[in-house]
Amino acid sequence: MAASDIYDAIILGAGGAGLMCAAVAGQRGRRGLVIDHADEPGKKILISGGGRCNFTNIGTAPDRYLSANPHFARSALSRYTAADFIALVDRYNIAWHEKTLGQLFCDGSAKQIVAMLLDECAAGDVTLHLRDAIRDVGHADGIFRVDYGDRTATAPALVIATGGPSIPKLGATGFAYDLARRFGLKVVEPRPALVPLTLPQDEALFHALAGVAAPVVARAGGASFAEAALFTHRGLSGPAILQISSYWRHGQPIGIDFLPGLANWLVEAKRTRPRATVKSVLSDLLPARLAEALAERLALPGALDEQRDAALAEIERRLADWQFHPNGTEGFAKAEVAVGGVSTDVLSSKTMAARHLPGLYVIGEAVDVTGWLGGYNFQWAWASGWAAAQDI
Ligand code: FDA
Numbered sequence: 594m595a596a597s598d599i600y601d602a603i604i605l606g607a608g609g610a611g612l613m614c615a616a617v618a619g620q621r622g623r624r625g626l627v628i629d630h631a632d633e634p635g636k637k638i639l640i641s642g643g644g645r646c647n648f649t650n651i652g653t654a655p656d657r658y659l660s661a662n663p664h665f666a667r668s669a670l671s672r673y674t675a676a677d678f679i680a681l682v683d684r685y686n687i688a689w690h691e692k693t694l695g696q697l698f699c700d701g702s703a704k705q706i707v708a709m710l711l712d713e714c715a716a717g718d719v720t721l722h723l724r725d726a727i728r729d730v731g732h733a734d735g736i737f738r739v740d741y742g743d744r745t746a747t748a749p750a751l752v753i754a755t756g757g758p759s760i761p762k763l764g765a766t767g768f769a770y771d772l773a774r775r776f777g778l779k780v781v782e783p784r785p786a787l788v789p790l791t792l793p794q795d796e797a798l799f800h801a802l803a804g805v806a807a808p809v810v811a812r813a814g815g816a817s818f819a820e821a822a823l824f825t826h827r828g829l830s831g832p833a834i835l836q837i838s839s840y841w842r843h844g845q846p847i848g849i850d851f852l853p854g855l856a857n858w859l860v861e862a863k864r865t866r867p868r869a870t871v872k873s874v875l876s877d878l879l880p881a882r883l884a885e886a887l888a889e890r891l892a893l894p895g896a897l898d899e900q901r902d903a904a905l906a907e908i909e910r911r912l913a914d915w916q917f918h919p920n921g922t923e924g925f926a927k928a929e930v931a932v933g934g935v936s937t938d939v940l941s942s943k944t945m946a947a948r949h950l951p952g953l954y955v956i957g958e959a960v961d962v963t964g965w966l967g968g969y970n971f972q973w974a975w976a977s978g979w980a981a982a983q984d985i
Contacts, residue, residue, distance in 0.1 A: 600626045600720075602750040602985045603739050605730075605772075607634035607721060609971050610957025611754030612710040613978030618985045619717020625985075626720045626748070628727060628741050631764040635707035637756070640763070641971070646703035648682065649675040649975070650968035652695035658973065659839055659963045661781055665937035666962045666973060669945070673979035675972055685709045694820075696967040730772060737952060750952045750985045754978065757783060757931035757958040765925075769935065769959035776950055779936035781961040785928030786839035789830035790847070790919035798886045799824055799917075805880050809833050810850040812914070814840035819853055824883075828919060835966050838922060839932050848914040851887065852878060859897070859905040867898035871908060887912065930970055934961040944984035945977050954981040 602618055604611045607629035615625045627634075638646055650657075653675045655667040679697070682689060687709065688700035699705055714721060725742030730751070732738070737751035755769040770780045792799060802824035809822045811833040823831030829847075837847055852858065855878070862874045872888035874897070879887070891908055893900065922928065935955045939948055945960070947953040956977040964970040 598744065598746045600624045600746055600748040602626070602752060603628065603737060603746055603748045604752040604754055605629075605727060605739070606754035606756060606769075606957070606959075607631070607723065608754060608756050608957060609635065609638055609710070609974035610756075610959075610978040611752065612707075612714055613975050614752055614754060614954075614956055614982045614985075615719040615721075616710060616713035616717050617979050617982035619714060619719040621717075621982065621985075623717075623750075623982075623985050625717065626722065626746050627714070628722045628725070628739065628746075629764075630724065630726050632724050634721065634723065635710065636763045637760070637765075638707050638710075638971075639703050641703055642698050644703055645698040645701075646706045647692070647696045647698050647968040647971070648689070648706055649678050649697050649972045650695045650965075651675050651679075651691070651697065653969060653972045657965045657969050659786075659932055660937055660961050662937040662942075662961075665940075665942045666976075668942040669976040669980040670972070672983075673976040675968075677979075678972065678975050681713075682706075682709065685712070694967055727768070730775075732776070732950070732953075735952065750954065752954040752956060752981055752985070753935070753959055754956050755959060757934060758925045759785065759928040759930055759958075761925065769955065773935045773955060773959070776947065776953055778939045778947055778950075778953075778955070781933040781936050783931040783933035785922045785925050786932040786963055787835045787929035787966050788838045788922040788924070788927055789825060790828050790834055790838055790841065790917075791921045791923060792828035792917060793920045796828075796917070798889060800826060800828075802882055802886055805883050806831055807851065807879055807883055808853065810853045811837040812848040812850075813837045813845055814842060816840040822849060827923065829917065832966055835929070839930075839963060839965070841919065841922075843921070846916045846918050848916055850913045851883075851915060852909075852912055855909075857906075857909070859909050860902050863897040863900070863902070863905060868896045870894070870896060871905075887915075929966070930958055930963050932961075932963045934959050934963075937961050943980065945981040946984060954985070956981050
C-alpha cells in the first residue's frame with residue numbers, strides 16, 4: 594500500500610460535521626482524509642435556510658435537542674458554542690443577520706459557509722476525496738481500513754459523519770447506522786423529523802385550505818411551539834408543525850391553539866356585538882378561509898346572543914386545542930432531519946468516541962441528537978465535530 598494512503602484519521606462524510614472535524618483535527622497536526630460519495634461537499638449546507646444557511650442559533654441549549662439521553666449534548670455544546678462559530682464566520686468576514694428567534698443566517702449565500710469550511714480544511718492540510726463509493730470498512734489490530742473507489746486508506750481513527758437519511762436525492766443514506774451496527778453500536782430507530790404531517794382524507798375541509806397560514810401554538814408529546822402553521826394539500830406544515838413533528842408519534846393527536854393569548858374573546862364579543870356570528874368574529878381574527886372552515890366544523894349558526902355563554906366558552910376551548918389526527922408524515926423525502934440514530938449510550942459525550950472500540954467516533958446527525966428547527970442542528974454538527982477533533 595502506498596504511504597500516502599496512511600492517515601491519522603479517516604472521516605466519512607463531507608457535511609458540516611465531517612468538514613468541521615477534519616479541519617480542526619488537521620489544524621491540530623493530524624493527517625486527515627475525508628471521503629464522500631457526493632460530487633460536492635456540504636450539499637445540505639448549500640440548500641439550507643433557503644440558500645442562506647441558518648448556521649447557528651444564539652439560544653442554543655441542551656433542552657432544545659431531542660435524544661434518548663437529554664444530557665448527552667451538553668458537554669459538546671458547552672465547549673464549542675454558537676459564539677465560537679460566529680467568531681469563525683466573522684473571521685471570514687461573512688455578513689450575517691438574526692432573522693427571528695435567535696436564528697442566524699448569512700446575508701449572502703450558504704456557499705460562503707462551505708467555502709469557509711473548505712478553507713479551514715485546507716489550513717489543516719486535509720485531503721478531500723469526492724465522487725467515490727465507500728466499498729468496505731474494516732478494523733483489525735487497532736487500525737481502520739476503508740476501501741473506496743479503487744483506493745484503500747488506513748488510520749487508527751475513523752469518524753462516522755455520514756449524517757441521516759433525510760432527502761435521499763441529495764445523497765443522504767442510512768450508511769452511518771449500518772456501519773455503526775456492524776461495529777456493534779446500538780442504533781435508536783430513526784424516524785423523520787422537522788417534517789410536514791399528513792391528514793386523512795376525511796379532513797377534506799382542511800385540505801381545501803392549502804396555502805393558508807396562521808400563527809398558532811402547536812402541541813404534542815409534552816412539547817409546544819408558538820410559530821406559524823401552514824395548511825398544505827396533504828396536511829399541515831410551517832415552522833410550528835415542523836417543530837412539533839419531532840415530538841409527534843403515530844396514533845397521537847396534535848393540538849392547535851388557533852387564537853394563542855386570547856381568553857373569553859367569544860363570550861366578550863356576545864356583549865359587544867350580540868348580532869355577530871361565530872364565523873364573523875373568527876373572520877376578524879383569522880384568515881377568512883380558515884375562519885370559514887373552522888366555523889363550518891363548529892356548526893353553531895345564528896347570532897351570538899342566541900347562544901348560551903357555556904356553549905361559547907366551549908367553542909373557545911375547542912379553538913384553543915383543536916385536535917388534528919395526522920395519519921403520517923411526508924417521510925424522509927421531505928424531512929429536514931432524523932430523530933434517532935447511533936445511541937448515545939455507546940458514545941462518550943465528551944469525545945464522541947465509541948466506548949468499546951477505541952478510535953471509532955460518530956458525530957453530527959448520525960448520532961441520536963436532534964435539534965429544533967432554527968440553526969440548532971448545524972450547531973450540533975459543528976460542536977460534535979469539534980469535540981471529536983480534540984480527541985483524535
Ligand atoms: P450531512 O448530511 O450534512 O453530511 C453527510 C455527508 O455524508 C453528505 O455529504 C453525504 O453525501 C455523505 N454520505 C452519506 N452517505 C454516504 C455514503 N454511503 N458514502 C459516502 N458518503 C456518504 N439545519 C440547521 O441547523 N439550519 C438550517 O438552516 C437547516 N436547513 C436544512 C434544510 C434542509 C432542506 C435539510 C434537509 C436540512 C436542514 N438542516 C438545517 C439540517 C442540517 O442540514 C443537518 O442537520 C446537517 O447537515 C447534518 O450535518 P452532518 O454533517 O451530520 O450530515
